[in-house]
Amino acid sequence: MAVLKLEDGTLHSDLSYITQELATLNIFINRWNIPNNPELQSLLAQDSLDEDEKEQVLKALDSYFEKLQQTAGYQSRDLVVLHPGIPNLDSLIAKFDQIHTHADDEVRYVIDGEAIFGFVRPDGSQVELTVQPEEYINVPAGTEHWFYLTSGRRVKAVRYFITTEAWTPQYTGREIRFRQPIAK
């Protein structure tokens, strides 16, 4: 279940509260069930997946992709697999763990592990949302955000794209206040 952390350190897991706190950003969160399919479950339990295995996972979940194709013009999807055994994991994450925006929506469906999305709200306040398996999130284009992993350093997430051309982070230079001790 998603957990929202506010700058005062409080944690919130009530989905209607989270939705309300993120409302000014037009972030959309939903719960998408992972099919109860033994082959899929055993692939999700592996640390790493080769290209064929990734495609098997994506195919098992393609009913969601087809809906996005039909209703919102999505064109492609891929699977990100991150785990502590990846030698350059830190440099892969470093690209996205500073505050940035994209020219396109950032659309993710977490299917194993977990990841943290941080957001800057229009009033300048910051929040961090831990997204967990079976959770879908759409972060609108232009939203100031950052992304990193929890201490387990493991996530599998489907990424959905309308176009991959705009998929370059634009860094805004703003500091992430969550990395500094909160003054009492």
Ligand SMILES: [Fe+2]
């Ligand atoms: Fe991003």
